[in-house]
Amino acid sequence: MESISIVGVGLIGGSFALALRKAGFQGRILGVSSEATIQQALNQNVIDAGATLEEAAAQTEVLYLAQPISGILKTLDALAGCIRPEMFVTDAGSTKNKIVTRASEVLRKGQFLGGHPMAGKALRGVGAADADLFVGRPYVFTPLHPKDLETPRALSFRAWIERIGAVPIVLNPQDHDRIVAFTSHVPQLASTALAATLAAEPGPELSLQVCGPGAADMTRLAQSSFDLWQDILATNTPAIDRALELYIDKLQKFRQNLTNQYLSDQFDKASALASKFRR
Amino acid sequence: MESISIVGVGLIGGSFALALRKAGFQGRILGVSSEATIQQALNQNVIDAGATLEEAAAQTEVLYLAQPISGILKTLDALAGCIRPEMFVTDAGSTKNKIVTRASEVLRKGQFLGGHPMAGKALRGVGAADADLFVGRPYVFTPLHPKDLETPRALSFRAWIERIGAVPIVLNPQDHDRIVAFTSHVPQLASTALAATLAAEPGPELSLQVCGPGAADMTRLAQSSFDLWQDILATNTPAIDRALELYIDKLQKFRQNLTNQYLSDQFDKASALASKFRR
Numbered sequence: 074m075e076s077i078s079i080v081g082v083g084l085i086g087g088s089f090a091l092a093l094r095k096a097g098f099q100g101r102i103l104g105v106s107s108e109a110t111i112q113q114a115l116n117q118n119v120i121d122a123g124a125t126l127e128e129a130a131a132q133t134e135v136l137y138l139a140q141p142i143s144g145i146l147k148t149l150d151a152l153a154g155c156i157r158p159e160m161f162v163t164d165a166g167s168t169k170n171k172i173v174t175r176a177s178e179v180l181r182k183g184q185f186l187g188g189h190p191m192a193g194k195a196l197r198g199v200g201a202a203d204a205d206l207f208v209g210r211p212y213v214f215t216p217l218h219p220k221d222l223e224t225p226r227a228l229s230f231r232a233w234i235e236r237i238g239a240v241p242i243v244l245n246p247q248d249h250d251r252i253v254a255f256t257s258h259v260p261q262l263a264s265t266a267l268a269a270t271l272a273a274e275p276g277p278e279l280s281l282q283v284c285g286p287g288a289a290d291m292t293r294l295a296q297s298s299f300d301l302w303q304d305i306l307a308t309n310t311p312a313i314d315r316a317l318e319l320y321i322d323k324l325q326k327f328r329q330n331l332t333n334q335y336l337s338d339q340f341d342k343a344s345a346l347a348s349k350f351r352r
Numbered sequence: 353m354e355s356i357s358i359v360g361v362g363l364i365g366g367s368f369a370l371a372l373r374k375a376g377f378q379g380r381i382l383g384v385s386s387e388a389t390i391q392q393a394l395n396q397n398v399i400d401a402g403a404t405l406e407e408a409a410a411q412t413e414v415l416y417l418a419q420p421i422s423g424i425l426k427t428l429d430a431l432a433g434c435i436r437p438e439m440f441v442t443d444a445g446s447t448k449n450k451i452v453t454r455a456s457e458v459l460r461k462g463q464f465l466g467g468h469p470m471a472g473k474a475l476r477g478v479g480a481a482d483a484d485l486f487v488g489r490p491y492v493f494t495p496l497h498p499k500d501l502e503t504p505r506a507l508s509f510r511a512w513i514e515r516i517g518a519v520p521i522v523l524n525p526q527d528h529d530r531i532v533a534f535t536s537h538v539p540q541l542a543s544t545a546l547a548a549t550l551a552a553e554p555g556p557e558l559s560l561q562v563c564g565p566g567a568a569d570m571t572r573l574a575q576s577s578f579d580l581w582q583d584i585l586a587t588n589t590p591a592i593d594r595a596l597e598l599y600i601d602k603l604q605k606f607r608q609n610l611t612n613q614y615l616s617d618q619f620d621k622a623s624a625l626a627s628k629f630r631r
Contacts, residue, residue: 253564255550256567263603268623270598324596347574
């Protein structure tokens with residue numbers, strides 16, 4: 074990998090550029106974003122120069138699409154006209170099925186490999202970019218065919234993912250979307266629904282006055298903005314619907330068994346898993 | 353307040369003793385607990401001496417009941433036979449209605465004032481005791497009658513609550529239990545149910561491999577042990593049932609509206625409250 078363009082220089086795109094540099098990447102890094110973002114990214118030495126998508130596609134061999142999902146889908150459509158056969162295109166979208174399908178439909182040249190770095194933080198934008206954002210975090214690849222991982226360009230890119238400290242995982246796009254509905258999308262909705270419940274009863278004032286440390290924990294994710302989640306909910310609706318159904322079923326079962334042995338067993342099972350999350 | 357006995361020298365009781373010392377309390381602090389716990393508390397300089405409940409009731413003017421709820425109820429029964437008229441008894445139980453009612457039934461002498469320090473951490477036991485555990489945290493008093501707060505002994509105790517840095521709040525026991533069902537008990541059950549759901553599907557291995565930072569956040573509380581929660585669930589069942597019902601209703605509404613404007617409004621409301629939790 075000799076050069077790369079980051080399309081969408083926000084928290085993820087900016088962090089990826091910084092992580093590459095920290096891991097020793099010497100090639101040119103272009104940024105495709107709004108004028109204000111490019112200026113900020115240049116000021117922070119996150120990228121070497123700004124470019125249009127067409128310029129990026131002409132000048133660099135790797136494109137890293139780090140926009141919101143709807144932005145990635147639009148970029149794939151736009152790339153159809155300017156992609157070169159030697160190019161490698163990958164993305165960082167939070168759902169994969171729609172993106173991988175679209176890429177396979179519109180990109181007739183080059184190689185596309187879907188990716189999902191499972192990292193993030195409360196702050197957004199290139200101002201929050203962090204070279205260590207991906208360290209120890211899962212980085213899921215979602216090839217349509219296993220051989221997509223073994224091309225020279227894919228091998229080169231995967232080596233950089235390991236160098237930035239991320240933990241590569243391979244799933245097909247459908248499995249990815251089904252699993253993250255449970256591990257990422259339902260946790261978000263559970264937090265937002267809890268905060269929305271507290272806002273209604275006992276209401277904001279009492280909720281804040283009479284709360285233990287747990288309420289703060291359980292509403293941290295609820296600070297997330299809907300404009301990020303809108304795309305996720307729209308592109309993974311059936312899997313989220315199913316995962317949310319199972320979560321609601323579990324809560325109903327809890328409600329029916331508040332004072333008996335069932336809950337004791339569930340606390341044990343939950344505690345065993347929860348403690349593994351923070352080995 | 354010239355002397356105090358801590359009944360149940362665990363995380364809360366031990367932290368309260370350390371907090372009093374740090375705030376300048378010069379009086380004697382006795383501990384009523386198992387032999388092993390008393391030895392550990394003595395080694396850590398948390399208490400001055402161990403005692404039986406009868407010795408504590410004979411030698412100190414204030415009793416601080418910091419056991420699990422069922423332990424506090426038993427201690428109140430036992431105290432009925434040895435309480436002196438000049439004594440002040442308070443507790444740190446997580447639900448208040450059952451405790452305050454029992455105290456009013458069995459304690460014919462002295463004064464009882466219910467309390468609930470809304471502080472805690474993942475670790476338990478006197479080994480985790482922390483002089484700063486209550487700093488900035490709500491400390492709810494639940495008097496049966498407002499005048500219970502104005503007796504000389506209550507005023508003296510309340511002054512120590514302020515000196516240890518806690519934020520005193522006054523609620524009647526029913527209101528307390530109704531509110532904490534939302535702000536503490538449902539967050540716990542939401543976390544435990546989420547971890548239990550993930551343990552079933554996609555299962556422990558995939559949940560751990562393919563998760564973002566949100567899943568770790570949302571399952572932290574799920575590490576809690578059932579033996580603490582059993583008492584809370586048993587002594588606040590109707591309020592928890594009602595709060596859980598509203599939370600489930602909210603999740604159902606989310607599920608029916610995954611791709612429309614309703615969720616956008618809910619994210620905004622939730623985010624506004626959630627950000628206030630971490631001013």
